[in-house]
Amino acid sequence: MPFFQKLPRPVIDTLGLIVVSCFFLFFLTLLSACQLADDSAAFDSTLAPIASVPAALPVEKIGEAAGYAPTVDLAKVMSSPDYGMQVFLYWREEVADRDLKLVQEAGFRWVKQEIPWREIEGHAKGAWQWDIPDRMMDQIDAHGLKVVVRLGSQPAWVSRTELPAISPPDNLQDFYDYVYAVASRYRGRIEAYQIWNEPNLAREWGNRPPNPAEYTELLKIGYQAVKAVDPQAVVISAGLAPTTRNDGEAMPDIYFVQGMYEAGAAAYFDALGVHAAGYKSPPEADPAEVAADPGLTNGDNAPIELRRVYSFRHVEDIRALMVRNGDAAKKVVILEVGWSVDPRPESPYRWHAVTLEQQDKYLQRAYAYAQANWQPWIGLMSLIYIANPQWDWHDEQTFWSVVYPGYPQLQTAPAYYGLLTMPKVPPVEVPN
DSSP: OOOOSOOOOOOOOHHHHHHHHHHHHHHHHHHHTOOOOOGGGGOOOOOOOOOSOOOOOOGGGSOOOSSOOOOSOGGGTOOSSEEEEEOOOSSOHHHHHHHHHHHHHTTOOEEEEEOOHHHHSOSSTTOOOOHHHHHHHHHHHHTTOEEEEEEOOOOGGGOSSOTTSOOOOSSHHHHHHHHHHHHHHTTTTOOEEEEOSOTTBGGGTTTSOOOHHHHHHHHHHHHHHHHHHOTTSEEEEOOOOOOOOOSSSBOOHHHHHHHHHHTTGGGGOSEEEEEEEOTTSOTTOOHHHHHTOHHHHTTOOSOTTTGGGGSGGGHHHHHHHHHHTTOTTSEEEEEEEEOOOOOOTTOTTGGGOOOHHHHHHHHHHHHHHHHHHSTTTEEEEEESOBOOTTOOTTSGGGGGOSBOSOSSSOOBOHHHHHHHHSOOOOOOOOOO
């Protein structure tokens, strides 16, 4: 999610605020009388040893790659662009089934879902818990969808960093074993893996300064673990937080990606992951014009080249880095794309909230812009979100969503129906 350096007084479109606020106050009133079921009951504490996975190769014996050697043809896996939604299937089976059906009915072909390390190996090394991931994968298969699985969220025993903070493991062998176990269990069923999330933020990196060379080591281990058992699976580098901060708390994505390349990361991913929040601008907006407009950057005084991050088309800046580093043959995968409609006056996201109608149109136009201007290098574009059933109207993520929390009632943003009806690039042909 976006990460801010400072929060001056919001610039508010008064009429838009009234309309959007009334809409969400209605739902706040409606939902205040209800409480979500206790999702913790869905967690199965039975420990099941992994039975079908061979012993993982020790990290110190993994051979060094001289350069990138593709094992999979992405053109046969995803169209340009392709269509995905981030979902939250882990805790409630009935909600997961409904949400997967919504993705399928919208004509989207991918979901993005985390298999958190701390949930499947949380108790101790090798004490695997597969019941919930098995159920999720069965549901995804039943709806005929492809999946990007996000890998990360360490258990307590692998790091000195106290939970719930996110941290890389103290011993990379433990991360290798986790990735190897997931890839082995679901070989041929998971099309793509995302290795970690937003490592350019200290809060996602053990509260230590972001370090692209350190992340590259983690990416390398994840790549080699996946490819050891499933060479046809796609490995995607972590999506990076859009930020203009450049200090111990955060690093701009353009600096982080360049640091990854300098550390040799090109050999260890099949597609480069990016995040593409639209902020306050329409998707077609020129990043240079956005960077020069204080109203579109919240008065950010960072260097102008960093303020381009407030544009959806900042993706083009990341693509240019790939080209300059000799990596033009790979695709870009947008792991998060969206616009927020957050109406809450105290919210740090309020300054760039758009209207419900704008959210609807901007998402459709983002896919159309990518189709018209970014082929063939653009791959999957995964929008945020079909909401986590554990969120409510106090969670800022709710206001990025196209399907809101709640069950059995179904509450959708207008954007969901716009996405359902928009024209889409045909799917790739599935090889025999």
